[in-house]
Amino acid sequence: MSEKTTLTSSSIGRKVVMALSALFLILFLLLHFSVNFTSIFSEDVFNVASEFMGTNWIVQFIMQPILILGVLVHFIMGFYLEIKNRSSRQVKYAQYNGASNSSWMSRNMIITGIVILLFLGLHFLDFWVPEMKYKYIEGGTDATRYYEELVHEFSNPWRVLVYCLSFVFLALHLLHGFQSSFQSMGWNHPKYTPIVKRLGDIYSIVIPLGFISIALFHFFISN
Amino acid sequence: MNLTLKIWRQKGPKDKGKIVDYKVNDISEHMSFLEMMDVLNEQLINSGEDPVAFDHDCREGICGSCSMFINGRAHGPAEGTTTCQLHMRSFSDGDTIYIEPFRANAFPVIKDLVVDRSAFERIQQAGGYISVNTSGNTQDANAIPIPKEDADMAMDAATCIGCGACVATCKNASAMLFVGAKISQYALLPQGRVEAEKRAKNMVAQMDAEGFGNCTNTGACEVECPKGISLSNIARMNREFLTANLKK
Numbered sequence: 001m002s003e004k005t006t007l008t009s010s011s012i013g014r015k016v017v018m019a020l021s022a023l024f025l026i027l028f029l030l031l032h033f034s035v036n037f038t039s040i041f042s043e044d045v046f047n048v049a050s051e052f053m054g055t056n057w058i059v060q061f062i063m064q065p066i067l068i069l070g071v072l073v074h075f076i077m078g079f080y081l082e083i084k085n086r087s088s089r090q091v092k093y094a095q096y097n098g099a100s101n102s103s104w105m106s107r108n109m110i111i112t113g114i115v116i117l118l119f120l121g122l123h124f125l126d127f128w129v130p131e132m133k134y135k136y137i138e139g140g141t142d143a144t145r146y147y148e149e150l151v152h153e154f155s156n157p158w159r160v161l162v163y164c165l166s167f168v169f170l171a172l173h174l175l176h177g178f179q180s181s182f183q184s185m186g187w188n189h190p191k192y193t194p195i196v197k198r199l200g201d202i203y204s205i206v207i208p209l210g211f212i213s214i215a216l217f218h219f220f221i222s223n
Numbered sequence: 224m225n226l227t228l229k230i231w232r233q234k235g236p237k238d239k240g241k242i243v244d245y246k247v248n249d250i251s252e253h254m255s256f257l258e259m260m261d262v263l264n265e266q267l268i269n270s271g272e273d274p275v276a277f278d279h280d281c282r283e284g285i286c287g288s289c290s291m292f293i294n295g296r297a298h299g300p301a302e303g304t305t306t307c308q309l310h311m312r313s314f315s316d317g318d319t320i321y322i323e324p325f326r327a328n329a330f331p332v333i334k335d336l337v338v339d340r341s342a343f344e345r346i347q348q349a350g351g352y353i354s355v356n357t358s359g360n361t362q363d364a365n366a367i368p369i370p371k372e373d374a375d376m377a378m379d380a381a382t383c384i385g386c387g388a389c390v391a392t393c394k395n396a397s398a399m400l401f402v403g404a405k406i407s408q409y410a411l412l413p414q415g416r417v418e419a420e421k422r423a424k425n426m427v428a429q430m431d432a433e434g435f436g437n438c439t440n441t442g443a444c445e446v447e448c449p450k451g452i453s454l455s456n457i458a459r460m461n462r463e464f465l466t467a468n469l470k471k
Contacts, residue, residue, distance in 0.1 A: 007464075007465070007468040007469075009431075010427055010428070010431055010464070010468075011397075011399075011427065011430070011431050011435075011437045011438075012427055012460070012461055012464045012465070013468075014437060015437060015438065015461070016461075016465065081437050081439075084436065084437060085394070085395035085396075085397075085436040085437055085439070086395075087328075088327060088328055088329070088395055088396040088397075088434060088435060088436030089326050089327050089328060089395075089396040089436070090328055091240075091326055091332075092326070093292060093295065093323055093326055094229070094231075094242055094321055094323060095292075095294055095295035095321040095323070096295045097294065097295030097296050098295075098394060098441075098443065100295070100296055100300075100446075101296070101392060101441075101442070101443040101446035101447055102394075102441035102442055102443040102446070103441070103442075106439065106440065106441035106442065107394055107441055109439065176440070176441075179440075180439070180440040183440045183454065183457070183458050183461075184438075184440065184461060185461065185465075186458045186459065186460075186461035186462030186463075186465060187458070188454070188455045188458030188459070190455075193455075
């Protein structure tokens with residue numbers, strides 16, 4: 001037997017890229033949720049946590065670029081694989097009963113992914129772009145602005161509705177994606193895979209539901 | 224029972240092909256699906272038409288020849304069953320049944336419902352074997368102690384009959400369940416470990432070269448596989464391939 005493949009050009013290598021970027025984003029989401037959740041019970045804690053995230057140079061100039069790269073890699077590879085996979089069967093079936101053997105979430109990751117991408121665009125325009133402008137162009141330094149900005153953004157019912165709907169799509173994406181990333185890495189084990197699947201289901205429901213609760217809390221209580 | 228069949232007819236590899244409607248009457252619920260197809264073909268031959276070409280051989284669920292996509296599912300509605308072992312009692316009088324070939328770019332249609340699955344043979348040739356020294360000093364396999372659990376998992380992987388239902392049903396036309404099973408059946412046994420790394424690299428390279436899609440872990444292949452090959456074999460293939468690449 002001679003050897004004739006490399007990791008980066010292979011189908012499994014691409015799956016690994018998707019899985020690793022997904023696991024990284026799952027960890028980031030947990031961190032993001034933890035910071036946002038503090039806004040429900042303490043304006044001060046939220047402001048301090050946000051100020052730390054917004055001014056610490058490791059977070060700003062090392063972790064933030066890695067995060068943006070992670071998001072880009074996940075989406076670009078996701079689109080690339082979707083196009084490649086669709087073109088692997090050029091003549092389609094007249095009848096295809098996908099619901100008989102797989103979940104809607106697993107078959108429609110591209111749809112839930114596109115909704116999340118659109119949401120990220122909106123989210124960047126709402127929070128990230130004004131923050132960058134305030135901090136790096138206008139030179140603002142008010143360390144108590146974060147809570148007010150958050151409450152202000154969630155005063156618009158349409159924005160709250162769009163955010164809540166986007167989190168539902170995020171939950172659908174995670175319900176397949178969490179356990180799928182473990183499988184892609186080859187981390188399948190008779191004892192631990194059922195635990196990973198259960199943990200994935202809990203994460204996929206609790207985190208998006210938590211984000212929805214934060215949005216609704218500020219819309220109904222803080223405003 | 225009386226049935227309406229909507230069957231994919233394609234004269235040859237370059238023909239565009241189309242769905243053609245046929246009626247078959249007085250079909251017994253005890254017939255196998257292929258026997259029902261035999262009845263249709265007798266009918267077509269008697270009326271001077273070209274019979275529907277379809278693959279079949281053992282008709283007892285072990286050779287992996289039959290390959291129909293029935294009502295949107297590989298091998299039809301019954302799970303853990305090949306088309307030849309599917310019986311007409313799974314259908315009702317008056318039903319309309321769609322019958323199509325297994326579809327994937329890597330499985331081009333030869334005629335009607337017959338597809339070319341030689342891509343699987345080429346993947347096997349790339350590493351789906353163990354090199355045995357036949358000098359006369361070959362060790363008896365039974366002399367090597369193997370944990371029962373490993374032997375069972377290897378045998379489970381080895382039950383893959385290479386029918387291609389996994390590819391046909393996968394929304395991405397991925398062959399990873401087939402390749403995962405073939406890699407696993409050797410990776411789990413000491414005789415296969417010797418060439419495990421090269422095998423994983425070469426079989427995956429051949430799979431990619433054949434134009435199969437990427438696995439997105441929908442799990443459809445596991446459900447439709449007539450032999451119940453587990454998704455854990457795909458994870459094992461991923462592990463084997465990753466470790467092989469990380470080492471060299």
